[in-house]
Amino acid sequence: MLFLSSEPVALDELAAAARVAPEAVSAALERLGEEYAPGRRGLVLRELSGGFTFASDPIAEPAARRLLAKPRAPALAPAQAETLAIVAYLQPASRPEIARIRGVSSDSATATLLERGLIEEAGRSQFGAVLYRTTELFLRLFGLRELDDLPDPSRWDPTPEERAELRDRLLRAGEARSGPPGVRAPAPHAPGQPPEDEAAPEEAATPEPARAP
Known part of the structure; x- marks a missing residue:
């Protein structure tokens, strides 16, 4: 578990993951500390930031620097x-x-x-x-x-529930774009002519002059 984590792992976390008592983990860490003492295996067990982790032995630092000095290919872009x-x-x-x-x-x-x-x-x-x-x-x-x-790609196929949810979302999106039921989009108008709702109002009829008695 220490190799799997890039950060120091607390004793309680190790005990919870292994489903054993913290005392058993403490005893195991003590044995690992003796097994991976400086100058023995190139790795040492260290207690850092309230947790435990493996690190390279200081005696291997020159070799590690030479290895890391080599140019490495960058990670693949998406x-x-x-x-x-x-x-x-x-x-x-x-x-x-x-x-x-x-x-x-x-x-x-x-x-x-x-x-x-x-x-x-x-x-x-x-x-x-x-x-x-x-x-x-x-x-x-x-x-x-x-x-x-290669991993089986079918494991990423959507479930029937996910397909149904996606179908509903697409239908709702289509209804939202088409507008409320019964409402028609305005008819197109000729270039240079105002839309119907902006047309000039009809002139009021001029009242006829009153006739003399």
């Missing part, structure tokens, strides 16, 4: 991650197919994935578009033995 997911599940996939699914051009994202070695060309479609597939590097970086190990 557009790149979306493009990679489409290629992974639909491969081989072409740029037009990717753009059609995402709704925007994916040229930049595709070029970045090619440059980083996560996808590669896999021939051409019957229409001449370049097809792309994932690489062995993709499998290795994502901890997959083969493409069949």
Whole structure:
């Protein structure tokens, strides 16, 4: 559990997660402290900010600095991650197919994935578009033995209740845009002419002069 958390974990939290008494966790931490004493394993158990965590042994600091000094590839941007997911599940996939699914051009994202070695060309479609597939590097970086190990996308399919809720929201949105029932939109008017409700009022009839007796 200490490895899973990026922050120090309090003793009570460890006990609650393991469903054991705090005294048992305290004894286990004491044994870990002896096992991971400085100069033994490259890692040391530290108590920081009211919790416990593993840290690198100060004796390994020079090696750690050399490792971290190497340039590292930045994390994938959302557009790149979306493009990679489409290629992974639909491969081989072409740029037009990717753009059609995402709704925007994916040229930049595709070029970045090619440059980083996560996808590669896999021939051409019957229409001449370049097809792309994932690489062995993709499998290795994502901890997959083969493409069949990809998560099943059906787990993210909406439930019947979610579909019904979405349908109701769309209907309400459509009714709101069309206006209240029985109210018609104003008829279009010719350019340069005012709408009917803005037309000049009819002139009042001029009263006839009274006749002399």
